Amino acid sequence: MIGRLNHVAIAVPDLKAGLAIYANLLGAKVSEPQALPEHGVTVVFVELPNTKIELLEVLGENSPIAPFLERSPAGGIHHICYEVEDVIAARDKLLKEGARVLGDGDPKTGAHGNPVVFLHPKDFCGTLVELEQV
Numbered sequence: 187m188i189g190r191l192n193h194v195a196i197a198v199p200d201l202k203a204g205l206a207i208y209a210n211l212l213g214a215k216v217s218e219p220q221a222l223p224e225h226g227v228t229v230v231f232v233e234l235p236n237t238k239i240e241l242l243e244v245l246g247e248n249s250p251i252a253p254f255l256e257r258s259p260a261g262g263i264h265h266i267c268y269e270v271e272d273v274i275a276a277r278d279k280l281l282k283e284g285a286r287v288l289g290d291g292d293p294k295t296g297a298h299g300n301p302v303v304f305l306h307p308k309d310f311c312g313t314l315v316e317l318e319q320v
């Protein structure tokens with residue numbers, strides 16, 4: 187069902203510092219920081235030959251990554267995103283199998299403008315999983 191690894195999202199306490207690590211130390215191609223207020227994050231996209239890394243910094247009051255950074259102040263891997271052809275069909279299959287989908291279960295528009303859902307880490311090897319329809 188799942189296809190390519192679309193991205194790995196890393197929550198960081200300081201986006202400028204994270205950007206510098208990826209751009210300078212690791213020599214990756216990075217975007218300018220982009221504020222995504224509807225997602226509660228500012229993001230830097232790191233382009234790798236085979237996938238993307240997204241560096242996420244808290245933006246605003248109710249950022250979904252704020253609790254994560256409270257537990258892991260140095261930052262860390264927040265979620266991984268797999269591509270699916272049909273996010274509704276994927277969600278329905280997983281719900282039928284007893285897996286939990288976060289929120290109201292309806293796909294939201296993700297950082298790339300595509301519909302996404304998030305799956306409960308306890309059902310997926312302790313990892314928050316995003317499914318993105320591509």
Ligand code: CO
Pocket residue numbers: 193195240265267297316
């Ligand atoms: Co993501």
